[in-house]
Every structure is written in C-alpha cells, then in structure tokens.
Amino acid sequence: MPPKRTSTSEAPTMTQAAIKKLVADSVSIALEAQAANMENTINTTRPRESPVVIQCSYKEFMSCQPIKFKGTEGAVGLIRWFERTELVFSRSKCTEDYKVKFSTGTLIEEALSWWNSFAQPIGIEEAYKIT
Incomplete structure (x- = not known):
C-alpha cells in the first residue's frame, strides 16, 4: 500500500456569498441556454404567425x-x-x-x-x- 500524501497547504475555503454567486451565475447561464434552445426549437418546428388585426366595419x-x-x-x-x-x-x-x-x-x-x-x-x- 502506497503511503498517504499529506498537503502542506490548505485548500482555499469559499465563503457563503461566493457559493451563492457561483450558483446564481450557473443558474443564469443554464436559463439563458434553455431559452435559446427553446427559441430555436420553436423557430424550426412551426412558422411564426403574425397577429391578425381585426378591423371594425x-x-x-x-x-x-x-x-x-x-x-x-x-x-x-x-x-x-x-x-x-x-x-x-x-x-x-x-x-x-x-x-x-x-x-x-x-x-x-x-x-x-x-x-x-x-x-x-x-x-x-x-x-x-x-x-
């Protein structure tokens, strides 16, 4: 069995605020990607319909x-x-x-x-x- 390594430097600890920002940024990027994906799907599966303006006679x-x-x-x-x-x-x-x-x-x-x-x-x- 090989010997266990020991580190002389400690891993940097993340603050609660840094974790929240990281999560928020990741969610924001994922939502933007999802919206773009949905827009592309809508554009390719059905043509855009222009609204029909009903005029009074x-x-x-x-x-x-x-x-x-x-x-x-x-x-x-x-x-x-x-x-x-x-x-x-x-x-x-x-x-x-x-x-x-x-x-x-x-x-x-x-x-x-x-x-x-x-x-x-x-x-x-x-x-x-x-x-």
Whole structure:
C-alpha cells in the first residue's frame, strides 16, 4: 500500500456569498441556454404567425346602435353623443383610423350640414384624419 500524501497547504475555503454567486451565475447561464434552445426549437418546428388585426366595419359599428346627433341638443346632448359614441367604438373595436369616418355617419340635419361645410374645403379624406 502506497503511503498517504499529506498537503502542506490548505485548500482555499469559499465563503457563503461566493457559493451563492457561483450558483446564481450557473443558474443564469443554464436559463439563458434553455431559452435559446427553446427559441430555436420553436423557430424550426412551426412558422411564426403574425397577429391578425381585426378591423371594425361600418356595419359592425352601426349594429352597436350609436345615437344620431342633430346639433340642436345643446351641450348636454353633445356630451351624451360623445359618451355613447366612445362606448360604441369600444364595443365594436373600432380603430383610430375609422373613428371620425364612422362617427360622422351618425350626424344628421344641422350637424351634418356643419360637417359638410367643414370637410368640403379641405377634402373628405383630410377631414377624416382629424382626431
């Protein structure tokens, strides 16, 4: 039997903080590697799907029963029209691009005359771009 070796120098002792850092670093590296591996697997097994944007149609907007606005209802009537129209926008998932276009479809009588006099000089497409 060979003789046992004895060391004259002691092995360096690790502090609790050094051990925690070593474990945390190892876990972090393993998680990053796992995430990269999963991303590669997803990319190779199925194509990425682009989200489908569902746009509100005028028919859907009108099916939510927005109220008509004449322009003679006064301030309270105007506020109610704004509130109801915003509710309809929310319910019908109307995008910003169509809000002016669709809401002007609820204008009648004096309000419609005002809208036409506003839109005519600048063009209807420019008028629809207002917020």
